Amino acid sequence: MTLPYPKKKDPQKRTVVPTLPPAMRSRAALGLSVAAAEGRFALQHCGECGAVQYPPRDACHACLSHDLSWKDTKPYGKLLAETRIHASPDPYFRERLPWRMGSVQLKAGPVVLAHLVGVGRGDRVRVDLRLDRAGQGVMVALPEHRSDDMEDDPVLRAMGTHPKHRRVLISDATHPVTRPLIDALFAAGAAHVFAGVPEMWRRPHGLSALDGLENVSLLPLDVTDPQSLKEAASEIGGKVDILINTARHIRPGGVLGHDTTAARDEMEVNALGLMRLAQAFGPGMAGRTADGVNSAAAFVTILSAHALSPDPAYGAFNASQAAARSVAQTLRAEFAPSGLRMACVYTGPTEDEWHQPLPPPKVAPKALARAVVDGLQQGLEDIFCGDVARDLADRWRSDPGLLEREITGGGA
Incomplete structure (x- = not known):
């Protein structure tokens, strides 16, 4: 669906107060935000056994080594399951319900939790790391082959800074x-x-x-x-x-x-x-x-x-x-x-x-x-x-x- 051109703002209406998604992250998880800020897809890799980590952590899930480094990782995978959220206690998501989430099996190994845009269960997907409105890195599962209007999707529009209509x-x-x-x-x-x-x-x-x-x-x-x-x-x-x-x-x-x-x-x-x-x-x-x-x-x-x-x-x-x-x-x-x-x-x-x-x-x-x-x-x-x-x-x-x-x- 193409993004419609906005109507002229009514100056008599009160400006909406912005809400943000939850912003708290562990120190390890902030590595996702660093990669997302630069447009990279990176995950932790264990220097001892090579296991790829998700979610981010302080010790390897396979061998408990602390030798974890962030490396660019292939972002492709398959959407295993999806759900549509209809109720949330968080003000940001409550304003935007329903909201689709899903689990993706990455070719690199881990199963990650991602926001869904234009994909369904069983689809081959590409997972992007994006900054949400709170400035934190989140995963978004998208089709491998994207359309010109993909960024018009409300999820990506809310996260991004696309100049369209601005x-x-x-x-x-x-x-x-x-x-x-x-x-x-x-x-x-x-x-x-x-x-x-x-x-x-x-x-x-x-x-x-x-x-x-x-x-x-x-x-x-x-x-x-x-x-x-x-x-x-x-x-x-x-x-x-x-x-x-x-x-x-x-x-x-x-x-x-x-x-x-x-x-x-x-x-x-x-x-x-x-x-x-x-x-x-x-x-x-x-x-x-x-x-x-x-x-x-x-x-x-x-x-x-x-x-x-x-x-x-x-x-x-x-x-x-x-x-x-x-x-x-x-x-x-x-x-x-x-x-x-x-x-x-x-x-x-x-x-x-x-x-x-x-x-x-x-x-x-x-x-x-x-x-x-x-x-x-x-x-x-x-x-x-x-x-x-x-x-x-x-x-x-x-x-x-x-x-x-x-x-x-x-x-x-």
């Missing part, structure tokens, strides 16, 4: 990613795009590509100017369902020889700008996460992958990115009670004037736009765009200290 604010229209991002958002079904323009009076470079686009509105917005943000939020704050922060200030150079004025500008735009955006638009978005089809869903910021471990050649810029990452993680905790998703898109060096001296691979604007929209469609929290970003993330997870030595000491 209105999106892009904070800086002068960023090279803006035009391909607009195209990708409309291809995914977005209803309207607002694009912020700093110093709109002087018509910055790049705006000509946006002239005459249908369902695109330009408005003055400068993340370094609190008054500009206040005026923009008062005009469109109640209409923004997804916010994508593209504002960025970058200058090459380390710390010892870097102009502190440029470093201050990087902090003002990249870290403090994110804070100001969240302060201006975040509360309103957090209050609209239960508005139905076009409820507020996600707050997205684009970061350098070197926010994880800095490149000395861009030391001050990477410091601002690390600060912005810390701001985003704090916002994730503050948005959690409302169900508003805080997503970070980590990218390698991009194709722009400030990364000209660097060799490929570099991230093209279209590739970055595709990563942002794909992440929204899957409801991810941590998105890694480009070979450099994915490699840095893998090495950082494995050993952050070793990665630092490799970057600063010239290691391969």
Whole structure:
């Protein structure tokens, strides 16, 4: 069933207070949430006997070894049994009954409990790890071959941040990613795009590509100017369902020889700008996460992958990115009670004037736009765009200290 376009909201009706599914998890079970945030299907594997674990635990169910590590696992299996829940004491599920659940025998071994979408008993299924509205990893059993409208299902729509029928604010229209991002958002079904323009009076470079686009509105917005943000939020704050922060200030150079004025500008735009955006638009978005089809869903910021471990050649810029990452993680905790998703898109060096001296691979604007929209469609929290970003993330997870030595000491 195709998702209908939402009716105009009645301003006289009281806004629905958002409810969340149960959020309590054991420390072991949080590994499911980490994998779901990145769009991976991972389970614990025993280092002693190789047994795959479910549910997550502190000791192997087969040999009682504590040597358990999370590994990507094949997500295919068969639906053994299903049930339809008609009564629940939990407010979140009570609002959405009936709700289908089932047990799936994975080819990897375990039998897992999963939400069901478009499948029945005996079907071959693919199990996805998704983040629910509480930000916790849950399993969803889906057909192996999916239709174009699969994400319209109420279960996936409630869990995800798909841009279909939603209105999106892009904070800086002068960023090279803006035009391909607009195209990708409309291809995914977005209803309207607002694009912020700093110093709109002087018509910055790049705006000509946006002239005459249908369902695109330009408005003055400068993340370094609190008054500009206040005026923009008062005009469109109640209409923004997804916010994508593209504002960025970058200058090459380390710390010892870097102009502190440029470093201050990087902090003002990249870290403090994110804070100001969240302060201006975040509360309103957090209050609209239960508005139905076009409820507020996600707050997205684009970061350098070197926010994880800095490149000395861009030391001050990477410091601002690390600060912005810390701001985003704090916002994730503050948005959690409302169900508003805080997503970070980590990218390698991009194709722009400030990364000209660097060799490929570099991230093209279209590739970055595709990563942002794909992440929204899957409801991810941590998105890694480009070979450099994915490699840095893998090495950082494995050993952050070793990665630092490799970057600063010239290691391969």
